[in-house]
Amino acid sequence: MKKVLLVVVFLLLVAPMAQAQAPWTAWLYDSENGEIWQVDQTGAVLNNRILPTVMAHDRYSDRLTVSDHGQRMAYSVYSSSMNTTQFLVYDVASDSMIATYTPPALLIGDSPSITGVAFNRLGTAVAYGYLLESIEWQIVVLDITTNSVIFQISSSDPSVASIVGDFPYTVPIPQSYGSAEVHYTVLPYGTEGPLQLQSFRWDLLTNTVTETVIYNQLQADTLPSSGQVTVALFDERLPNIIDTLMFPIQFNTVQVYDPSVFGRFPVLSNADWSFSAPAFIEGGVRLIAPAYVIPEDRWTYPIIQRNGTIDGYAPIALDRPGNISGTSAGFVYLSNPAAATPSGYSSALYYVNSSVAIDSGLLLWTSDRLVSLAWVGPRTTMESAGLAAWTMLAPPLALASGSTISPADAAPGDGEVGSLTIGGGAVINTTDGDRLNMRSGPGVDFSRLARLADGAQVIVLEGP
Structure with missing residues (x-):
């Protein structure tokens, strides 16, 4: 009897070490014909459909974007004969196309042909970016319920023209859409571009744009609740071998943007490695x-x-x-090995319960087609709470210029001590260990962008 009790106690002590597994499904996408599959964590196929298109548009975009709740999808279709583009939103529950947008002129490229678009958290609006043949780029926010454009910004707008960079052909790539802001990355079209792309925040309420250090690469992963973002970047402050390479391209660090410190910093570095597309796993x-x-x-x-x-x-x-995409207890990945198929490749979906063991995973689903992993979720139910802070291998970058915030930056200027000036520095003062909620607008109804601790040093961007 004592042995049985000891075993039970041992199991109770060991069990919490593994992450609790929240239910999840994955959406897979074949860009050749617009076919989609929804596969659950047991490998069962819940849905298998062909995404609708419109007349004379015979090609699908390379990327499919799925809303946070997994029920709406955004993509583009293209006409080989007319060179026109249609942006479409599809609803899974009704199995129908529920919103469309026609760009004002012929395009050189659009965001679904590269990485995708950005839904808001409710899936009721979506941000779509494109580059016109006139070399002007635009981002529109489409309200799905009314099928109408509710916000729009262009590279020709005065607030944007001064910070768009030196590349004449650029495509804006929406990366995330909060309650009142769209974060986007500007990609030089048809080139490899710089090691670090420009990242911007578009305030929908004030229609202003500011440069950020959040989405400086296209392949970024975001935790929806905490707002943390991870990217692979070159950081000259840490060891690297970029000067010895025939093609000087290296991303020697994995970095995390953390709203609680209002900055991005490296968490892992290796002089001989080049990282790509890091992803949060295990919630x-x-x-x-x-x-x-x-x-x-x-x-x-x-x-x-x-x-x-x-x-x-x-x-x-x-x-x-x-x-590759994280779950609450591990991660899902899709392998595309070469095969004797019409496309020359096959596809295999695996699940790795990495909180228990780091292995090659459980095979869930296979196809003789070349497909991509479009979505795993819902992410909002898989994020863990109360996690430790990430290590910092170098001070966080808080300004788009790449400079760090120092105490001198926060010192008062010509104004009185305690006064605030636009573009000046400020120090957050709180009591009893409280943190200051920084929101996207005036009032508690706006989304929280960061929680700033006592002594945090910030730059004043706008105000009365």
């Missing part, structure tokens, strides 16, 4: 960061703790680094 407890080992010409997949240590390496094979 944000850890990261997986695909890395190309330059001297050895191979890929590796380290699992990274919040203290910056590597717990192990996932023995997986990814043909596209972006085909």
